[in-house]
Amino acid sequence: xxARERWLAVLTYVILIIYVFMTLSPLxxxxxxxxxxxxxxWQDPPVIIPSAPTTKNYVLAFKELGVGSNLLNSxxxxxxxxxxxxxxxxxxxxxxxxxxxxARTFLLILILxxxxxxxxxxxxxxxxxxxxxxxxxTYVGLILVFAAQTIPLNIWILKGFFExxxxxxxxxxxxxxxxxxxxxYRVVLPLAKPGFAAAxxxxxxxxxxxxxxxxxMLFSDHKMTFPPSLYKLYGSPIMATNYGAxxxxxxxxxxxxxxxxVLFQRYFIRGLTAGAVKE
Amino acid sequence: xxLKPLLLILPALLLLSIFAIYPVFxxxxxxxxxxxxxxxxxxxxxxxxxxxxFSDRLLWNSLKVSLIYVGSCVAIQFFLGLFxxxxxxxxxxxxxxxxxxxxxxxxxxxxxxxxxxxxWLLNYDFGLLNAAIRAxxxxxxxxxxxxxxxSVIIAYSWWTVSFSMVLLExxxxxxxxxxxDAAKIDGANRWQSFRFVTLPSLRYISLLNLIMxxxxxxxxxxxxxxxxxxxxxxxxxxxxxxxxxxxFKYYDxxxxxxxxxxxxxxxxxxxxxxxxxxxxxxxxxxx
Numbered sequence: 272x273x274a275r276e277r278w279l280a281v282l283t284y285v286i287l288i289i290y291v292f293m294t295l296s297p298l299x300x301x302x303x304x305x306x307x308x309x310x311x312x313w314q315d316p317p318v319i320i321p322s323a324p325t326t327k328n329y330v331l332a333f334k335e336l337g338v339g340s341n342l343l344n345s346x347x348x349x350x351x352x353x354x355x356x357x358x359x360x361x362x363x364x365x366x367x368x369x370x371x372x373x374a375r376t377f378l379l380i381l382i383l384x385x386x387x388x389x390x391x392x393x394x395x396x397x398x399x400x401x402x403x404x405x406x407x408x409t410y411v412g413l414i415l416v417f418a419a420q421t422i423p424l425n426i427w428i429l430k431g432f433f434e435x436x437x438x439x440x441x442x443x444x445x446x447x448x449x450x451x452x453x454x455x456y457r458v459v460l461p462l463a464k465p466g467f468a469a470a471x472x473x474x475x476x477x478x479x480x481x482x483x484x485x486x487x488m489l490f491s492d493h494k495m496t497f498p499p500s501l502y503k504l505y506g507s508p509i510m511a512t513n514y515g516a517x518x519x520x521x522x523x524x525x526x527x528x529x530x531x532x533v534l535f536q537r538y539f540i541r542g543l544t545a546g547a548v549k550e
Numbered sequence: 551x552x553l554k555p556l557l558l559i560l561p562a563l564l565l566l567s568i569f570a571i572y573p574v575f576x577x578x579x580x581x582x583x584x585x586x587x588x589x590x591x592x593x594x595x596x597x598x599x600x601x602x603x604f605s606d607r608l609l610w611n612s613l614k615v616s617l618i619y620v621g622s623c624v625a626i627q628f629f630l631g632l633f634x635x636x637x638x639x640x641x642x643x644x645x646x647x648x649x650x651x652x653x654x655x656x657x658x659x660x661x662x663x664x665x666x667x668x669x670w671l672l673n674y675d676f677g678l679l680n681a682a683i684r685a686x687x688x689x690x691x692x693x694x695x696x697x698x699x700x701s702v703i704i705a706y707s708w709w710t711v712s713f714s715m716v717l718l719e720x721x722x723x724x725x726x727x728x729x730x731d732a733a734k735i736d737g738a739n740r741w742q743s744f745r746f747v748t749l750p751s752l753r754y755i756s757l758l759n760l761i762m763x764x765x766x767x768x769x770x771x772x773x774x775x776x777x778x779x780x781x782x783x784x785x786x787x788x789x790x791x792x793x794x795x796x797x798f799k800y801y802d803x804x805x806x807x808x809x810x811x812x813x814x815x816x817x818x819x820x821x822x823x824x825x826x827x828x829x830x831x832x833x834x835x836x837x
Contacts, residue, residue, distance in 0.1 A: 301667045316681045359561045366558030385570040387821040389769040392813035395797045395806045396576035419569035480660040498662040521663045532658040544720045
C-alpha cells in the first residue's frame with residue numbers, strides 16, 4: 272500500500288511536469304523566435320536555439336512597425352473601460368446588495384442574462400449601432416462596448432463582496448449620521464477591495480485581449496490596438512521577409528498581461544470563479 | 551417602489567440596453583434588409599435573406615464544422631481540466647500554486663497571439679512540431695491540410711483548458727473533508743472516494759462549466775482565423791468565421807445579420823438548456 276501511494280505521487284509529479292512542458296514550450300518558442308537573427312529564420316529544419324541572439328526584431332517591431340503605439344492604445348482603452356465599467360458596476364452592485372425591491376429579481380436576471388448574449392453575434396448589429404451614434408473608429412465607442420461586456424460579471428463579483436459585509440456595520444454607520452453615500456464611501460468600498468481588484472483585472476484583461484471588436488470598429492492605423500495590429504502584420508509582407516518581428520510584437524503584447532496575472536493571480540482566480548463557485 | 555436602488559442600477563441598465571440587449575433586436579431588423587456595410591441606402595427584402603441563407607451550402611457546412619469543433623473542444627477542455635484539477639488537488643502536493651499559475655498562463659494571453667504561435671508551431675517547413683517529428687525519425691506532416699480541424703481543436707483546447715481546471719479545482723476544495731473521512735471509514739480506496747465523493751459533489755459545477763465553455767468556444771474564432779482562416783476548403787469554417795467573412799469581408803451587412811440572428815438563436819437554445827438544467831435562480835445565485 273505504501274509503495275503504491277509513493278508510485279502514485281511520483282506519477283502525479285511526472286504528469287504535472289510533462290504538462291508544464293507542454294504549456295510553456297509553445298510560449299518559449301515564441302520568445303526564442305523573437306530574438307533570432309534573420310539568418311536563423313528560414314533554416315530547414317528550423318533552428319531552435321538562436322545562433323546569435325538579437326534585439327533587432329524588437330526594434331523593427333516597436334519602432335518601425337509601430338507596435339509600441341498599438342500597445343499604448345490598448346492600454347488607454349483598457350484603462351478607459353475600467354474607469355467606465357467599475358463605477359457603473361459598483362453603483363448597481365450596491366443597489367442590489369443593500370436593498371430589496373420589487374423588480375430586483377427580474378433586473379438581476381436581465382443583467383446577468385446579457386452575459387449569455389454572444390459578443391460574436393453582436394458584432395454586426397454593434398457596427399450599425401456605433402455607426403448611428405457616430406462612434407465608429409473612436410475609443411469612446413470601443414470603451415462603451417467593453418464596459419457593457421464586463422458590467423454583468425463585475426456586478427456579480429462586487430455584489431458578492433458587498434453582501435458579505437454585515438448589515439449591522441452599515442446600519443451602525445447610518446445611525447452615526449452617515450448618509451447612504453457616506454456608508455458606500457467609508458464602509459463598503461474599503462471592505463470590498465479584493466472585489467475591486469478582481470473586477471478591475473477582469474475588465475483590463477478582457478479589453479486588452481479583445482480582437483474582433485477592435486478589428487471591426489477601428490479603421491485608422493494610428494488608433495489600432497495591439498491584437499488587430501498583429502493580425503494586420505500577419506497578412507503583410509513582413510511575415511514573408513522577417514517574421515521574427517511578428518514574434519517580437521507577439522511577445523511584447525503577451526508579457527505585460529502575463530506579469531499582471533502572475534502579480535495578481537489570487538484576484539484573477541477569484542474573478543474567474545466568481546460567476547460559478549459560491550464562496 | 552423604492553427609487554434609490556433603481557437609480558443606482560440605471561447607468562448599468564442603460565449601457566447594457568444599448569450595447570447588449572438592443573443588438574439582438576437590431577440584428578433581426580437588419581436581417582430583413584438588403585444592405586451593404588457602409589452604404590447609406592438599404593431596401594426591405596422581408597425574409598429573402600433567410601431563404602438564401604438556408605439554401606447556402608456554406609451555412610450547413612459551418613454548422614456541421616461548429617458542432618464537431620465545439621463538441622471536441624468542450625470534451626477535451628472538460629476532461630483534461632478535470633484531470634489536471636484532480637492532480638492539483640492531490641494531498642501533500644508540493645508546488646501546487648506554481649503548477650496552477652503556469653497552467654493558467656496561456657489563458658490570459660490574447661487569442662491572436664496564441665493563434666500566431668500555433669500557426670507557426672504547425673507550419674510545414676519551419677514548425678517546431680515537424681522539427682520534433684523529424685528528429686525522432688518520422689516524416690513530417692502537413693498539419694493544416696487533412697488534419698486541419700483536429701489541429702485547431704487542439705490549439706483552442708490548449709489555450710482555454712485552465713478555465714475548467716480552475717473552476718473544478720476550486721469546487722473540489724469546497725468539498726467537506728468529513729465526506730472523505732466517512733468514505734475512508736467505509737473502506738473506500740482513492741478511486742472509490744473520487745468516484746463516490748468527488749464526482750457527485752461536482753455535479754452542479756460540472757454542468758455549469760460545460761455550458762460556459764460551450765458558449766465561449768462557440769463564440770470565438772480567433773485561433774481559427776490565424777491558423778487556417780476557415781480553410782482548407784471550408785474544413786474549419788465555423789459559424790463565427792462564416793459570419794465574420796460575410797459581414798466584414800464581403801461587406802454584406804444584411805446577410806451577415808441574418809447569420810448573426812441564427813447565431814443568437816443557437817446561443818439562446820444553449821442558454822435555455824442551461825436554465826432548464828439549473829433553474830432560473832442559478833443564473834444569479836441566490837437571488
